[in-house]
Amino acid sequence: MTDLVLREDRDGLATLTLNRPDKLNSLNVEIFIELDAHVAAIEKDIDGVGLVVLRGAGKCFSAGHDLGDIAHGERPPRPNFQAHTIERLANLPQPVISAVHGHCYTGALELALAGDIIVAAQSAKFADTHAKWSLTPVWGMSQRLPRRIGLPKTREMMFTCRTVTGEEALAIGLANICVPDAEFDAALASLAQSILANSWFSNRANKKLLADTDGLPLGAGLAHEIVRSQGVGPDMQARIAAFANKTAKKQA
Known part of the structure; x- marks a missing residue:
């Protein structure tokens, strides 16, 4: 190139x-x-x-x-x-x-x-x-x-x-x-x-969810979200743990 x-x-x-x-x-x-x-x-x-x-x-x-x-x-x-x-x-x-x-x-x-x-x-x-x-x-x-x-x-x-x-x-x-x-x-x-700073997994999943349901009636879109959502990302536990640690330090 x-x-x-x-x-x-x-x-x-x-x-x-x-x-x-x-x-x-x-x-x-x-x-x-x-x-x-x-x-x-x-x-x-x-x-x-x-x-x-x-x-x-x-x-x-x-x-x-x-x-x-x-x-x-x-x-x-x-x-x-x-x-x-x-x-x-x-x-x-x-x-x-x-x-x-x-x-x-x-x-x-x-x-x-x-x-x-x-x-x-x-x-x-x-x-x-x-x-x-x-x-x-x-x-x-x-x-x-x-x-x-x-x-x-x-x-x-x-x-x-x-x-x-x-x-x-x-x-x-x-x-x-x-x-x-x-x-x-x-x-x-x-x-x-x-x-x-947010989960790259969630950003990708949310973008796909919005694209896949664009133009669908509300009921169909809600059903798609429930059935086709990619759910929990691989970094969820680490993110929750980091938040809990930060909160604990503030309260100490």
């Missing part, structure tokens, strides 16, 4: 950075090939990786699908390769955070929506501009965006192609968190630490 997507691992956190800053991290076939390879490695490493952060180098997360790539005729390794890569990212067993600063347009928004949590800087600018270019989504926009913000706001974003700021993204539920740019890295680190 070259360096279009960088991977850094630290204390169970795998950070994937889109690294095409001179092109505002616009998404071409080559960047997806590298991203897919990283995701394939991470999905097998549940003991070494407990959380994934996807972000962009330089001025922004990503300006979106490389229009030059489209104009010249893309040659992905197989049909629908980009969509499958985004789906693979969304289906990672570990939680995924999409960390968005600056531009996050169209294809980049489809990529960001693969995250379980979206953290936005105040500089973030989200938009779906498919209609501006006489295009329709094939990377998941029509399915993931309404599941995150509802149909009325999705229609508004898709029909107007207008830009949504980081603060508005928070207000409509597109982003989970919005912070000033100067606090962006610190907020990401704090969120990552709080997630990694």
